[in-house]
Amino acid sequence: MAIAEPKIVYQRPTSLATRVTHYCPGCTHGVAHRLIAEVLDEMELREKTIGVAPVGCSVFAYNYFDHDYVEAAHGRAPAMATGIKRMLPKNTVYTYQGDGDLASIGMAEIMHAAARGENITVVFINNAIYGMTGGQMAPTTLPGMVTTSSPGGRDIESMGYPVRMAEILSTLDGAGYVVRRSLHDPNNIRKAKKAIRLAFETQERGLGFSLVELLSSCPTNWKLSPVDALQFIEDKMIPMFPLGDYKVNPEIGKLRV
Amino acid sequence: MAIKGWIEVDELHCKGCGLCVAACPQNVMSLDMERLTPKGYHPVHLHADGCTGCGICAIVCPDAALTVFREAKIKA
Numbered sequence: 292m293a294i295a296e297p298k299i300v301y302q303r304p305t306s307l308a309t310r311v312t313h314y315c316p317g318c319t320h321g322v323a324h325r326l327i328a329e330v331l332d333e334m335e336l337r338e339k340t341i342g343v344a345p346v347g348c349s350v351f352a353y354n355y356f357d358h359d360y361v362e363a364a365h366g367r368a369p370a371m372a373t374g375i376k377r378m379l380p381k382n383t384v385y386t387y388q389g390d391g392d393l394a395s396i397g398m399a400e401i402m403h404a405a406a407r408g409e410n411i412t413v414v415f416i417n418n419a420i421y422g423m424t425g426g427q428m429a430p431t432t433l434p435g436m437v438t439t440s441s442p443g444g445r446d447i448e449s450m451g452y453p454v455r456m457a458e459i460l461s462t463l464d465g466a467g468y469v470v471r472r473s474l475h476d477p478n479n480i481r482k483a484k485k486a487i488r489l490a491f492e493t494q495e496r497g498l499g500f501s502l503v504e505l506l507s508s509c510p511t512n513w514k515l516s517p518v519d520a521l522q523f524i525e526d527k528m529i530p531m532f533p534l535g536d537y538k539v540n541p542e543i544g545k546l547r548v
Numbered sequence: 549m550a551i552k553g554w555i556e557v558d559e560l561h562c563k564g565c566g567l568c569v570a571a572c573p574q575n576v577m578s579l580d581m582e583r584l585t586p587k588g589y590h591p592v593h594l595h596a597d598g599c600t601g602c603g604i605c606a607i608v609c610p611d612a613a614l615t616v617f618r619e620a621k622i623k624a
Contacts, residue, residue, distance in 0.1 A: 296620050297619060297620070298617065298618050299615065299616070300553070300601050300602075300603045300606075300616040300617060301607075302615045303558070303612040303615065307612055311560060311611070312611060314610065314611075315563075316565035316589065317563070317566070317567055321609075321610025321612070322608070322610045325609075325610070477608055480607050510565075517566060517567050518567065521567070
């Protein structure tokens with residue numbers, strides 16, 4: 292006789308605090324938070340992990356994770372993470388940064404942290420817009436994209452082209468793992484989780500700088516519904532920011548997780 | 549017999565964004581227009597039988613509001 296017993300397929304990771312996030316409904320910042328929390332749970336790193344929060348929508352990230360966190364000045368998260376990692380080399384140190392924080396004001400810090408091969412992990416959320424300040428043009432804004440500071444669409448003649456951070460950082464010798472993933476459907480979210488896992492594995496093995504760029508949605512400032520925003524990532528953002536592995540240390544490439 | 553699954557919705561965290569409704573392969577999820585969460589959103593619920601407990605709703609949920617269960621057969 293068969294007896295049915297409930298089995299938990301999925302539950303909230305313990306590295307994620309119980310506090311309700313301030314993110315807008317459907318914002319994939321929450322998905323990125325959840326994936327990091329799941330990876331830290333799987334690798335049992337929660338007790339020794341120190342996160343560095345940026346400035347931007349994710350400025351309150353320290354409230355949403357149930358492990359140690361510090362808040363950095365705008366764009367300076369990789370510099371702060373460098374100091375923490377050098378003083379506490381046995382701890383796992385990661386930064387969580389948006390595109391305004393990492394690709395605009397913090398461009399110097401991220402470039403030099405990668406060039407020095409600092410053994411830190413960076414989770415880079417690319418949503419092509421400044422979310423917190425009201426949807427201004429970011430360095431990653433797509434050509435022709437309407438934002439509050441480019442109301443006629445981003446004109447490449449006067450405003451230039453978007454910056455592809457994963458490609459740029461992969462050219463630096465200090466980088467051990469640089470990939471781009473997207474958060475727009477369940478399949479890609481699974482791949483993103485695996486990439487975050489491998490980025491932390493890179494750090495645990497001391498193989499240098501690791502960065503995961505995640506294409507993320509901003510339904511509020513894109514003025515789309517949450518479901519349409521995910522479609523926008525697939526249709527508009529992925530052609531400009533192709534998904535892929537830009538630099539993978541051979542030792543990490545062989546790893547099966 | 550079809551695999552039986554079900555979800556529990558944490559109404560404190562659910563913001564009614566509807567990403568799980570769009571992702572559900574069985575189309576058995578919808579926003580419950582009869583209810584409001586403490587934050588004032590319509591929470592998601594199962595409106596029909598047919599949930600298999602695949603967990604795709606939990607994978608796309610930005611607020612980790614869903615716990616997914618599945619019936620596991622054990623031989624007595």
